Amino acid sequence: MKRLLAFLLVLSAGLCEAQDLNNFKYVIVENQYDFQQEPNEYRLNEMMVFEIKKRGLHAFRNSDVLPKDLNIGTCNALNLRVIVSRGLRVKMTYEFVNCTGEVVYTTQEGIGRTKNYEKAYREALRDAMKSLDEVDYTYEKPEYIKIVQGAPVDSVRTRSGRPGQRDLKKEKIILSDNQQIGTVLTISMSSKDGLFTLKFEDEKINIFKNNNLIGTLKKSQSGCYLAITTEFTGIGYEKDGGFIIEYDKNGTQFLIFNK
Numbered sequence: 001m002k003r004l005l006a007f008l009l010v011l012s013a014g015l016c017e018a019q020d021l022n023n024f025k026y027v028i029v030e031n032q033y034d035f036q037q038e039p040n041e042y043r044l045n046e047m048m049v050f051e052i053k054k055r056g057l058h059a060f061r062n063s064d065v066l067p068k069d070l071n072i073g074t075c076n077a078l079n080l081r082v083i084v085s086r087g088l089r090v091k092m093t094y095e096f097v098n099c100t101g102e103v104v105y106t107t108q109e110g111i112g113r114t115k116n117y118e119k120a121y122r123e124a125l126r127d128a129m130k131s132l133d134e135v136d137y138t139y140e141k142p143e144y145i146k147i148v149q150g151a152p153v154d155s156v157r158t159r160s161g162r163p164g165q166r167d168l169k170k171e172k173i174i175l176s177d178n179q180q181i182g183t184v185l186t187i188s189m190s191s192k193d194g195l196f197t198l199k200f201e202d203e204k205i206n207i208f209k210n211n212n213l214i215g216t217l218k219k220s221q222s223g224c225y226l227a228i229t230t231e232f233t234g235i236g237y238e239k240d241g242g243f244i245i246e247y248d249k250n251g252t253q254f255l256i257f258n259k
Helices: 002-013 041-054 117-134
Strands: 026-029 058-061 077-086 090-097 103-106 110-112 167-173 182-190 196-201 204-209 212-219 225-229 233-239 242-248 252-257
Touching: 026 041, 041 058, 041 077, 041 117, 077 103, 090 117, 110 117, 196 252, 204 225
Parallel strands: 026 058, 026 077
Antiparallel strands: 077 090, 090 103, 090 110, 167 182, 182 196, 196 204, 204 212, 212 225, 225 233, 233 242, 242 252
């Protein structure tokens, strides 16, 4: 699964416009990384937020109350990934990763030479974050795609009353007098637990939770989809006649929609 996701990301990378820090408004810092024994150990995570804010970006820990416009309509937040090696010295590198897992920016390798691990981590952190001093950061707001939260929709259950099966519906569209009346083919698919629903309309996919619209999926030239919702961002793809959305929320999560 991870190989498939990596393949899709690599394939689409060459077709998409390159991004930099200016394309993003927020940076999300994990409250606990793999190298830590407890949340905010050595107060490193709040220090990461502080160092990023010093350079003009808006940063939050994922345990904080997050902004209401976070990833609404577009991916405007980066996740902070930490690469740590420990030996005689502590070495730290930070990667700023977008919603599809692409690395937008990588800091220099910070080095902590102090024998005390807590002090060495802090030293390495500050050293790595110095790279941001060379970035002339100014947020460039991308095109905004409005997502209406709480929009009511028809029942997402199939005719059989069971989730997870496709149900074809023809919706009439009334056009102006000089146009013909046509139909649009809509396909609905539900997740295994019936909580989430996808509605396919041509190249557009809307995602619902408990019958409320929470986001959209955009198709890239490589054939994968960028899933942007009020609850998560991730990548979607078709597989074996079904559809899978993969996203990172306390580890890699999967939403599986079957026929």
